[in-house]
Amino acid sequence: MPPSKVPPSVRQRRLGTELRRLREQAGLSVTRAGELHGTQQSRISNIESGGYPVSADRVRALARLYGCGDDALIEALTSMTGGRTRGWWEEYREILPAGALDLAELEHHAQSMRIASAIHIPGLLQTLEHARALFRDVVPPLSPPEVEHLVSHRIKRQAVLHGAQSTPLSALVHEAALRMGFGGPEVARGQLEHLLSASEYPRVDLRVIPFGTGSYPGSGAGIVYFVAHVERLDSVQVDGDRSEFIDTEPQLIKYRAVMDRLETSALAPEASRDLIRRIARSI
Structure with missing residues (x-):
């Protein structure tokens, strides 16, 4: 799925920001995170900018990769997935x-x-x-x-x-x-x-x-x-x-x-x- 042409909402950007913070806390570069996750560096970057739709499963996978053991935080992050809310x-x-x-x-x-x-x-x-x-x-x-x-x-x-x-x-x-x-x-x-x-x-x-x-x-x-x-x-x-x-x-x-x-x-x-x-x- 290509990056969304609609500018990301503040919630989408926040989800990306939190995933970036988890990656940085794990001491991983964007390149290394992509290698470990089996995806391109550009996709990790787009996810972290909020410009790439990300699924709940991918959020959980990235959180595990980054060593996050806070289940409440992970579930809260998954609730922010799915693109911009169609409200x-x-x-x-x-x-x-x-x-x-x-x-x-x-x-x-x-x-x-x-x-x-x-x-x-x-x-x-x-x-x-x-x-x-x-x-x-x-x-x-x-x-x-x-x-x-x-x-x-x-x-x-x-x-x-x-x-x-x-x-x-x-x-x-x-x-x-x-x-x-x-x-x-x-x-x-x-x-x-x-x-x-x-x-x-x-x-x-x-x-x-x-x-x-x-x-x-x-x-x-x-x-x-x-x-x-x-x-x-x-x-x-x-x-x-x-x-x-x-x-x-x-x-x-x-x-x-x-x-x-x-x-x-x-x-x-x-x-x-x-x-x-x-x-x-x-x-």
Whole structure:
């Protein structure tokens, strides 16, 4: 099977990265790994770049070759095989940037998520009107069809919070985000009312970081921490001047610590709801 012509998703690239890390930990070069596995060096390289579809059996074979004895890790890696997941987000392939599709795919596969946001309401908790107001404010301006594509994609992502298999979400939202007032008073009030409703979802833990709690670690960037089946496969999206996905162990350790620290600054769920209600009444 030739390498896929479709650019690899962030999950496919992550699978390749983890196989490369296992090979390097085993002290094997790409050439030697190919020899031992009975395949071409170029195929090993393409697998590690995420550009070559790899089967679960091949992942297990490579893991054995590299001396990996972590069965949980191996099974988690095999679950990432089979090429790009044909999820609903694929309908946006020629419409939205690849990063938007990657985000939806990571949300779909996450065991749970931890989000921290200083300026914006997390996308998974935005109303349609709030999202539309945000995208209409983009510079340079977007066309009406571009705005609607982005809005529909954002709203469809929220399906992970509903149903019997909903994904647990811990959301830390700074008071500043609650007071930004995007879209005007009516939209802003509707957004806060939606947050109150979402905070009652069975698997959503919404907490507010109030003004006066001091510094905000992470330089105010939006953070999404995706918890995987095994800790080594966790991922982070940092949304600052540009969005990026992070998966190195030192960075994962850093952002786990950042999220832990932010949680200590947040109000309890009921106190958070009280603050949201007060702000909504003041609009």
